[in-house]
Amino acid sequence: MYIVVTGAAGFIGSSLIRALNARGETRIVAVDSLSRADNFRNLVDCDIADYFDKDEFLPRLADGDFDDDISAMLHQGACSDTMETDGRFMLANNYRYSATLLQHCQDNDVPFLYASSASVYGASTVFREERACESPLNVYGYSKWLFDQYVRRLLPDRTSQIAGFRYFNVYGPREGYKGRMASVVWHFFHQYRAAGKVQLFEGSGGYDAGEQRRDFVSIDDVVQVNLDFLDHSERSGIFNLGSGNAATFNAVATATIN
Known part of the structure; x- marks a missing residue:
């Protein structure tokens, strides 16, 4: 059985892989896009079993190449550029791609942990995981918010764990x-x-x-929360993940x- 980590070459994805390696876990499938070749650097010190480009991975899933072979999916991959103005690109990457992965996990009873974002709150001064507090200001925040709404609709009838983390400033x-x-x-x-x-x-x-x-939160704390949820598949929902305290610049x- 493999753990799939998307966004594997990124900041949080590669940190999760390193933490899994520290537990002795190397049966990891890394998924990312190395359209910028130097993005490989975060993977150099990671032990993985295989690597797939993100555009190759979905067809492989659909073809059944990983049926019964995935024990969990840690979905950290996204376009995280808050200055991106191409809404079609952002929604295809952050919403539709995520929804396709989640549906596969639900169809195959695979725990699904994913990266949401505190950007869903926009200019709100109340950071509560409720619709009334959410008003994203850019298409990145909207793409994350839209997927959270998709998750909320699935949560009552989920077949396996779904846990989303609204990362603050990691x-x-x-x-x-x-x-x-x-x-x-x-x-x-x-x-x-x-x-x-x-x-x-x-x-x-x-x-x-x-x-x-x-609100600034250490990558070590973010990794630990993900691993704690990975160890407790009975926990589902959408959660803020920050320090709980705001610091001035x-x-x-x-x-x-x-």
Whole structure:
């Protein structure tokens, strides 16, 4: 039996594979798109059984190549660029692809853990897993929100575990490939190492410079929650995954320097 990890070459996907390896698990099928060749770097220190391009994987599933061979699916793959303006591309990647994977898992009694996003809340100041609190501001957030709605419709009659995690601002090693989409923690760290100082955002929305607040959560905590749910297939639902506390950019910059 194999564990499938999509988005395997990404920040969270590769971190999950490393954690599974630490448990002695190497029967892992990695799924991703290496359209940028240097994205392979996060997989170099990972032990996997096989690799498939994301566009190759769905036909293989449909053809029955993995029937009865998948013990769990950790779906971390998505286009996570909040500046992406091609809505058709975003929905095909983040909504339709995810729905197809989930349907396969439901048809074959396979636990399905997936990455949602706190972006579904938009400008809301209340981060509660309820429809009334959700109002995404961009097509990325909408694609994640739309899939969450699909999941909500399936949850009452699910045949196996479905667990979605609304990641807040995840930071840690292995995110450098994301460039401008990497966390401010990553940017602050590398700015300080290169120039001995960090650049803060100007004040906006009633906040002074650097006083904007975000919930930052360590990649180690994100991985641990995923593994805990993997170990407890009776747990299903959509859950916030953050620290529970908002920190200012000034505080993050100070912590980085110190």
